[in-house]
Amino acid sequence: MDAFLFSRKIKEVVTMYNHRKIEKKWQEYWLKNKTFKTLDDDSKPKYYVLDMFPYPSGQGLHVGHPEGYTATDIVARMKRMQGYDVLHPMGWDAFGLPAEQYAIKTNNHPGIFTTQNINTFRKQIQSLGLSYDWDRELSTADPNYYKITQYIFTLLYKKGLAEVREVDVNWCEELGTVLANEEIVNENGRMVSEVGGFPVVKRPMKQWVLKITEYADELLEGLEEIDWPLGIKDMQRNWIGKSIGASINFPVKDHDLTIEVFTTRADTLFGATYVVLAPEHPFVEQITTPDCKAQVDEYRNQSKAKTDLERTELNKEKTGVFTGAYAYHPITKELLPIWIADYVLISYGTGAVMAVPAHDQRDYEFAKKHNLPIKQVVEGDISKQAFVDDGIHINSDFLNGLNNQDAINKVIEYLEAHNLGKKTIKYKLRDWVFSRQRYWGEPFPVIHWEDGTITILDKSELPLELPELSDYKPSKSIEGPLSKAKDWLEVTRADGVKGRRETNTMPQWAGSCWYYIGYILNKGNGEFLDLESEEAQKRLEKWLPVDLYIGGSEHAVGHLLYSRFWHKVLYDYGLVKCKEPFKRLFNQGMILGENNEKMSKSRGNVINPDDIVFSHGADSLRLYEMFMGPLEATKPWSTTGLDGARRFLERVWRLYVNEDHTLSAKIVDQDNKDLEKVYHQTVKKVTEDYETLNFNTAIAQMMIFINEAYKS
């Protein structure tokens, strides 16, 4: 194995600086003596430094993991030395799809696979010599842990933030299962399963939904008070997508219906020349005239068959059909034709828009294509495209002469006074579909009774553990595999009413939403403190928020938004005392292969940390990864660069130790005046650079110091 790994012969040096011997000795010592145990000493200031915990995949650790872990480890060690009580834990995001697929393939319990992987990961992480407090270790798939995940769900439910709703799922008849988006591929514009290439269709199903949208404003405001990379904050802001606009009512001719549209450009109301509904809009059925029915039905079927991908990717072609119906302009009472088109999304705003082709590019393209009238209401050039900038209003009755903002204010005032519409705020953020038709996840603590009511399990009944199954293959029904666990599934109430447990499980995000709290509640004996207990409250108040949180930016709008949401719910229950869970966030960059491409098996450029730990040692690996460049940058691996890191450690070693393993004569008790200046420079620079996570320059300074020490 090592032949190609060594670009340089380390063999003979190993007798001098023997990393295998040294690292083994100290790692065993640390583990045995619990050197890095959190003290819980209230006389010291606290520091909570957290890594994004890994999903323990079958692949094991890759070189990206040690990068973030080393960064947090440096900070943890520094803070301990500076007299802080440091909480620095590690755990496992242990539920997930690969374990489920393994279970289906081998008919083994996914927990077996998961436990094996966790053991491998733990061993690998320990071989890196990281200073975790292993008494705090946790796994999201541990019933002691997911007991609290389930309990937090009941808290959400009691606040009205969890409800059952009809939501489309990706159903694959052939495989007899519901598929996740990442298990579907696009084949000639049709959805097919990644496995086998069988057709997949959207099908509605009752699912749990968490109303994260109710916290949209708080999630937005909270961003102001936290020290996160600007890019991540922007991504969250865009994801939440708050727009201030107006909803305006357009009554339908010959029907007792009013179409409500949402617009941010109410000022262009006099330029509206038609109305467009999303194909899925509930009014379509009722308003379509008999002579248009055939084309409307066909269009709606077409849109249903399109994949999400196709609907967005083919956005040059603005397709749509006329319903035969008309709506009244709310002010001029003109008749405007009502169309349906899939450029209008049912899931945003009201699923209906007033089309102002002169001043909206999408409406412009649609009007050109379908020969609909274009009416200009803001001065500007509309010969080639819509004019969307600020300008003076024309052809707009009482808005004439105003600019955009003044016109918006004035028209909304008018609409509100005449009961035709009102100022409205909409968000891009959607409620969170919280059900998965899977086995390997947290069961919902819920019973559905035959009389149609729902019971949420009491805290004393938790955890509701996953039942054992005779096989993990798909259920062949739209329900998840849990529907096969008859004994577990069916319950009877004291009054004889029968019920079934929920057959869905929670998504992988659930367990990771509160794990930073889980470490604090961990008693160290496999149990967790009750969230509401006095002891838990005392600990939470001490340790939260997380002072420094490091991980990849791929969780920018998933995990990091969902945990902030749960945290805010817990805050509203008074269970946590701070509004934000992660005070300072930092994203480490990606490590590319030596050829500057993403590491992957197929490219043959994967570096395995185990091999490096064996050949060069954990300290060389860690030093190199910190020296490669800025922590946040994407940077390529270099084997000769790694050799350089190893060489520096040997150089430091030789400064202390003679070839015969005696202490070097250079190491003396007295201060050396020649080194005084560079020593102070080094202390200052390293201290500052560690605080700002500029480890590459801190290491460069230490190299300068060692070079000077050699010279004197």
Added chain:
RNA sequence: GCCAGCGUGGCGGAAUUGGUAGACGCAGUGGACUCAAAAUCCACCGGACCAUAAAUCCAUGCGGGUUCGAGUCCCGCCGCUGGCACCA
């Protein structure tokens, strides 16, 4: 298309607040040690002019600008990376 970030030697990168551009490392060149090599130690290492050095000039993606002074600030381009993407 929109949002964010980046562009500096052969390579990874430094220059933290507008003040000696290229710290530190890798690769390379020369020397010492050695029978020889490896390892180690020392020196050199952006380009032009030049035998060499000094001196000078050019140089931080491109074109302008502000300033005594710009890699850093401003305007306009070009290129790359990440994210979002018909959000009305």
